Amino acid sequence: VKLAQPVPLTRQAGTAAGAAHAAYEAAQKELEARETIILSSVRKAWYSMRIAKERRNFEETNLKFSMDILNKIEMRLQTGEAGNSDLARAKVEYSRSGYHLQEAETTLSASAGELNIIMGRRPDAPIALSENDGFSLAPVPPTLEPLEKYTALALARRAEPRALALSGKAADLAVTLEKSKRLPVPELGLIHGSDGGAGYSRLFLGLELPLWYNNKGEIKRALARKAALGYEGKRLELEIRREVYGAWLELGLAQKKLAASRETVFLLNDLRRVAAQDYLSGKIDLTSFYETNRVFLEENISYLDALQDYYGKTAQMNAAVNSGEEK
Numbered sequence: 001v002k003l004a005q006p007v008p009l010t011r012q013a014g015t016a017a018g019a020a021h022a023a024y025e026a027a028q029k030e031l032e033a034r035e036t037i038i039l040s041s042v043r044k045a046w047y048s049m050r051i052a053k054e055r056r057n058f059e060e061t062n063l064k065f066s067m068d069i070l071n072k073i074e075m076r077l078q079t080g081e082a083g084n085s086d087l088a089r090a091k092v093e094y095s096r097s098g099y100h101l102q103e104a105e106t107t108l109s110a111s112a113g114e115l116n117i118i119m120g121r122r123p124d125a126p127i128a129l130s131e132n133d134g135f136s137l138a139p140v141p142p143t144l145e146p147l148e149k150y151t152a153l154a155l156a157r158r159a160e161p162r163a164l165a166l167s168g169k170a171a172d173l174a175v176t177l178e179k180s181k182r183l184p185v186p187e188l189g190l191i192h193g194s195d196g197g198a199g200y201s202r203l204f205l206g207l208e209l210p211l212w213y214n215n216k217g218e219i220k221r222a223l224a225r226k227a228a229l230g231y232e233g234k235r236l237e238l239e240i241r242r243e244v245y246g247a248w249l250e251l252g253l254a255q256k257k258l259a260a261s262r263e264t265v266f267l268l269n270d271l272r273r274v275a276a277q278d279y280l281s282g283k284i285d286l287t288s289f290y291e292t293n294r295v296f297l298e299e300n301i302s303y304l305d306a307l308q309d310y311y312g313k314t315a316q317m318n319a320a321v322n323s324g325e326e327k
Helices: 012-079 084-118 147-157 159-180 216-267 271-280 286-321
Strands: 002-006 185-195 198-208
Touching: 012 084, 012 159, 012 271, 012 286, 084 286, 147 216, 147 286, 159 216, 216 286, 271 286
Parallel strands: none
Antiparallel strands: 002 185, 185 198
């Protein structure tokens, strides 16, 4: 019976433990980076659902307005102030408003389903929206900072570079560990046996020698891993800079689009009401009124689209710099 205990001349156990600990911390940072991506997806889905709800409310109001115009034209038809063509046009516009409302309802349900899927729930599960959730139909965008500031924040805050640095530390320790395995390893042990019916016990001191490949393959693999992580660091920095640059450009454009659309909507705020009064008073014909109505609807929808684009690009920028707010 032989009992042996290797006694390495190097700190193999400590080096292996350090490499494992660094790899564990790197995995934690990778998890943090994944959480940031999920957070961005949740933000975008939530904003899409809020905008879809506002679009549904807008279409409901428009349907009521179309019904009111239709009722008034039916009354004017009885008094001879409107013709059958006016009534037919009003019915078409009312039907179109009803279809747009159904479309908005479908979009809202789809947006809620997307958010439910991200939360790991059934897509048709109900979602309660608070009226005091901080969402604004007229947000005041902050002044966009210079690109260099966002880039510096991203490089300092993002979890990916820290995860890569920890992986590099683990790779360094792995190289050290593999190189240490080329050295002979003394063995201290006890041998107990019998010879010719007589038992004996004695201590022994042995030496394990790596005679064949001297651990060359494992060392080369560890060195290759270390070199690959070095190239990955350069690629990652360029990727982060690209993401921040794209988010910065798109957010700036979204802010300008929102400002321009908001100004147009404010100018058209009372335009449809005035046009409806002018038609009912005989100042303009029905075609002119519905042309004004078309412009009013298109600009309001355009503003909601600009609003969704702004909130979405804001979430994209927050993810690019890992702002971590409102987690």
